[in-house]
Amino acid sequence: MFSLERWQEIFETISKNKLRTFLTGVSVASGIFILIILLGVSVGMQNGIEKQFQNDASNIINIYPGYTTLEYKGLNPKRRIQFTNEDYELALGDKEEVVHKSSDFQIWSRLISYKKEFGSYRIQGVMPDFQYLENASIIEGRFINQLDLDHLEKHIIIGNRVKKDLFKDNSPLGEYISLSGLNFKVVGVYTDPGGDREEARVYIPLTTAQVVFGAGINIRSMGFTLPKVDDYDEALAESNKFTAKIERQLKAKLLVNPLDTSGIFISNNIENTKEIYQLISAMKIFFWFVGIATLLAGIIGVSNIMLIIVKERTKEIGIRKALGAKPMSIVAMVLHESVFVTAFSGLIGLILALALLEFVGPMVELDFLINPSVNFNIAMTTVVILIVAGAVAGFFPAWRGAKIKPIDALRDE
Amino acid sequence: MIEIKDLHKSYQIGKNSLHVLKGINFSVKEGELVSIMGSSGSGKSTLLNILGILDEADSGSYNLDGVPIKNLNERIAANYRNKFLGFIFQSFNLINYKSALDNVALPLYYQGISRGERTDRAMSYLEKVGLADWASHKPNELSGGQKQRVAIARALASQPKVLLADELTGALDTKTSYEIMDLIQQINDEGKTILVVTHEEDIAQMTKRIVHLKDGVIINDEKVEQVRAIENV
Numbered sequence: 001m002f003s004l005e006r007w008q009e010i011f012e013t014i015s016k017n018k019l020r021t022f023l024t025g026v027s028v029a030s031g032i033f034i035l036i037i038l039l040g041v042s043v044g045m046q047n048g049i050e051k052q053f054q055n056d057a058s059n060i061i062n063i064y065p066g067y068t069t070l071e072y073k074g075l076n077p078k079r080r081i082q083f084t085n086e087d088y089e090l091a092l093g094d095k096e097e098v099v100h101k102s103s104d105f106q107i108w109s110r111l112i113s114y115k116k117e118f119g120s121y122r123i124q125g126v127m128p129d130f131q132y133l134e135n136a137s138i139i140e141g142r143f144i145n146q147l148d149l150d151h152l153e154k155h156i157i158i159g160n161r162v163k164k165d166l167f168k169d170n171s172p173l174g175e176y177i178s179l180s181g182l183n184f185k186v187v188g189v190y191t192d193p194g195g196d197r198e199e200a201r202v203y204i205p206l207t208t209a210q211v212v213f214g215a216g217i218n219i220r221s222m223g224f225t226l227p228k229v230d231d232y233d234e235a236l237a238e239s240n241k242f243t244a245k246i247e248r249q250l251k252a253k254l255l256v257n258p259l260d261t262s263g264i265f266i267s268n269n270i271e272n273t274k275e276i277y278q279l280i281s282a283m284k285i286f287f288w289f290v291g292i293a294t295l296l297a298g299i300i301g302v303s304n305i306m307l308i309i310v311k312e313r314t315k316e317i318g319i320r321k322a323l324g325a326k327p328m329s330i331v332a333m334v335l336h337e338s339v340f341v342t343a344f345s346g347l348i349g350l351i352l353a354l355a356l357l358e359f360v361g362p363m364v365e366l367d368f369l370i371n372p373s374v375n376f377n378i379a380m381t382t383v384v385i386l387i388v389a390g391a392v393a394g395f396f397p398a399w400r401g402a403k404i405k406p407i408d409a410l411r412d413e
Numbered sequence: 414m415i416e417i418k419d420l421h422k423s424y425q426i427g428k429n430s431l432h433v434l435k436g437i438n439f440s441v442k443e444g445e446l447v448s449i450m451g452s453s454g455s456g457k458s459t460l461l462n463i464l465g466i467l468d469e470a471d472s473g474s475y476n477l478d479g480v481p482i483k484n485l486n487e488r489i490a491a492n493y494r495n496k497f498l499g500f501i502f503q504s505f506n507l508i509n510y511k512s513a514l515d516n517v518a519l520p521l522y523y524q525g526i527s528r529g530e531r532t533d534r535a536m537s538y539l540e541k542v543g544l545a546d547w548a549s550h551k552p553n554e555l556s557g558g559q560k561q562r563v564a565i566a567r568a569l570a571s572q573p574k575v576l577l578a579d580e581l582t583g584a585l586d587t588k589t590s591y592e593i594m595d596l597i598q599q600i601n602d603e604g605k606t607i608l609v610v611t612h613e614e615d616i617a618q619m620t621k622r623i624v625h626l627k628d629g630v631i632i633n634d635e636k637v638e639q640v641r642a643i644e645n646v
Contacts, residue, residue, distance in 0.1 A: 004528070005522060005528065012510050012511070013510070016510045315506070316508050318506075319506045319507075319508060320508075320519070320523075321491060321494075322465070322467060322494060322500050322506075323494070323495065323500070323519055323520045323523060323567070323571075324491050324492065324494050324495020324496070324520055324523040324524070324571070325491060325523050326487070326488045326491045326492070326523075327487045327488065327491070328488070329523070402487075405467075406467050407462050407467040407468050410467075410502065410506060
């Protein structure tokens with residue numbers, strides 16, 4: 001049914017009613033445009049809220065060692081637990097769901113100097129993903145990468161506070177700073193939503209730190225994040241399952257009594273983020289609602305226009321029926337036009353909205369609105385909504401068209 | 414070709430029932446050129462609508478080329494209209510955003526004929542009515558007579574059994590009317606069965622048989638000596 005002839009007919013009728021079709025198209029396009037922008041803003045607000053309320057990734061799971069309190073397998077209590085690279089590998093081993101992962105080794109305070117400036121800062125040996133665990137973002141240069149780790153590079157990423165202290169307004173990139181008598185090359189500057197406290201740190205590759213500070217294969221702690229899940233309860237269940245498994249594995253390996261609550265600490269940030277989850281999901285529902293309502297207005301517009309078109313073409317439909325057009329071919333004709341107008345103008349709205357989000361989105365950096373954007377799934381969902389909407393919008397007019405009696409239509413002057 | 418027995422039709426207008434056709438008995442053989450005459454309100458248009466399967470009778474029987482026309486659903490009615498009948502209207506009823514050629518090809522589209530063949534056939538019928546040069550023109554670029562020729566070509570395109578013409582000269586001046594009637598006569602000469610509804614005596618005289626309708630019954634049905642339209646142009 002969707003033959004070349006049908007397309008020609010559609011373009012003929014559209015070109016006959018350019019202005020009307022254009023206005024209809026604009027209403028649908030703006031509907032979908034607003035829907036996409038709203039959804040983008042919803043994501044942007046989600047980003048903003050997360051940034052406002054959280055110093056670290058919202059779903060981070062941190063694992064720290066402690067002192068045992070219970071006797072186990074002949075080992076005395078009050079034993080200090082020390083994690084090593086092996087424990088990290090074990091914890092990570094069979095967990096394919098992990099998104100970001102890093103272990104770290106840190107020195108609480110060490111003197112760092114550059115020319116005549118100096119200060120005491122916390123030094124952390126970390127892995128590339130640590131940036132995401134800490135929610136740190138790079139202002140200049142880059143974060144630690146795998147090559148740094150593999151080659152034990154003496155590269156250093158400094159916090160914005162450190163940069164202000166040591167370099168004032170000059171760019172620190174490529175400069176060497178002195179740390180424990182060794183020269184480290186500055187390759188990046190980061191900012192952290194945790195503020196000055198978290199920006200008064202420097203990051204070096206974990207492997208380098210282990211060598212420089214004689215830690216061998218020891219690490220202090222490890223952190224992981226899981227994929228984001230929109231539903232809070234689901235996210236909580238997932239992460240509890242995950243931490244229980246790690247706890248079991250580590251306790252077995254490090255010979256900690258399974259009932260001991262202080263040998264190994266697992267902090268699960270997700271438990272602190274329930275309100276944020278609820279806020280975000282309420283916001284999403286609200287934005288979808290407003291967006292769909294706007295789109296609905298556009299679709300009702302299309303339906304309205306199609307009704308008028310069918311009414312105007314009553315006589316033509318009568319002629320077609322007298323010449324042998326079957327009711328279904330009239331339905332298909334109207335539906336096809338409706339779906340085409342809706343889908344085409346909707347796609348234009350979609351593309352404009354996506355383009356706007358793509359180009360302007362990254363520049364938006366307000367307190368509660370950061371990088372509004374939509375993902376591919378949302379875009380595809382709206383495309384499906386559009387096609388369905390076009391069909392729905394066209395259905396009643398098409399039905400009315402099919403019901404036209406040729407004898408009445410032909411009498412209609 | 415057409416067999417009608419005891420046809421009744423009434424319309425409901427408000428609370429009143431208007432009995433329009435009160436038992437029509439009527440038959441047309443293949444190759445006839447019949448005019449149906451009557452003043453307005455005589456039921457001639459209603460009869461034509463029923464003949465054209467655009468409307469259905471309340472009672473009585475209607476056979477078209479041996480096929481009973483009764484209780485058809487929309488789909489089959491559309492199919493029969495397409496296969497059996499060609500319509501010519503007073504107001505031409507061309508689709509005004511389509512070219513003459515596309516208008517003529519439209520019934521063929523609904524027969525599911527491929528585009529190339531449609532165009533060829535439509536073109537040959539346009540040639541037949543003398544408008545080959547106007548094929549790409551839209552109806553609003555044509556004169557009344559030309560529009561009616563296009564309509565005739567369209568009615569012929571689906572190769573129907575019967576042509577039904579409703580006041581086909583009603584919107585034309587006398588000279589053009591006669592030219593159109595000349596074309597109708599030529600088509601009839603080739604053996605096509607044609608019914609013409611008219612209230613113009615001179616047009617009726619150009620057919621071979623006149624059926625007079627009054628108040629829903631046939632009061633007179635006679636064969637006449639056909640006046641050739643070409644002689645009066």
